[in-house]
Amino acid sequence: MTVRVMVVDDHPMWRDAVESDLTRAGYEVVAVAANGREALARFAATEPDLVVLDLQIPAPDGVAVTTDIIDRRPQTRVLVLSASGEQDDVLAAVTAGATGYLVKSASREELLAAVARVADGEPVFTAGLAGLVLGEFQRRSAAEPDEPRLTDRETEVLRMVAKGMSYRAIAERLVLSHRTVQNHVQNVLRKLQMHNRVELTRYAIERGLDVDDEV
Incomplete structure (x- = not known):
């Protein structure tokens, strides 16, 4: 294309x-x-x-x-x-x-x-x-304190957010409600002390999460 x-x-x-x-x-x-x-x-x-x-x-x-x-x-x-x-x-x-x-x-x-x-x-x-x-x-990265642990589901949602998927698309892929996906994202933002999807995407890339793999 x-x-x-x-x-x-x-x-x-x-x-x-x-x-x-x-x-x-x-x-x-x-x-x-x-x-x-x-x-x-x-x-x-x-x-x-x-x-x-x-x-x-x-x-x-x-x-x-x-x-x-x-x-x-x-x-x-x-x-x-x-x-x-x-x-x-x-x-x-x-x-x-x-x-x-x-x-x-x-x-x-x-x-x-x-x-x-x-x-x-x-x-x-x-x-x-x-x-x-x-x-x-x-x-x-070396100067940052130990980061909070994310659950497997939160990590999965984070990878999808980093791929640019909408909350609705994530919900359909994981067979979850739109509200549940929003809650997972809010939990990740809170744990990582971040404010938006841009910061989450940069976090995923910098930490080596394989956001280019199919999910």
Whole structure:
């Protein structure tokens, strides 16, 4: 199936160039946007499979847009394409839910390769950034206290949430009521001291839960 992509950048020439490269490579560019507000509105209207996104865009910025996108539709992949390679920007983007991060000095070939890999759910980073991200998450993990134990059912529900399944779909798969699934999710959020599906998804990925397996 053709991968449906949205391109978000406030620089028209750059945005048009990325759109053109993706179209020539066989991707379907379903929307473009110049700021965070446009991005969220057009994302809701088109529900792309992948978003190529600049961080430094008019409000809301790229980190906030990434958070909102993953919260609305966790199966959508986000590839950040930014002029900044600063550690804080990279970590903020990954924590928000971005699957990949490239700096704008990347070549056309590197961009297209990254889009293909991110579309498959594979993390992609400009050289040197992957080690930075891994090292930071390992540091944070080592600093965390022992985590509360989840029941087998809670873990099962967590994996399905991380796959982007709706509560209704989870209920049908597990032959449970919609309310029971909601209760399980609320229990997991409470135990892990988290607030939303985005945080649960990041938790599942960072802890190595095999969210790509069929459930």
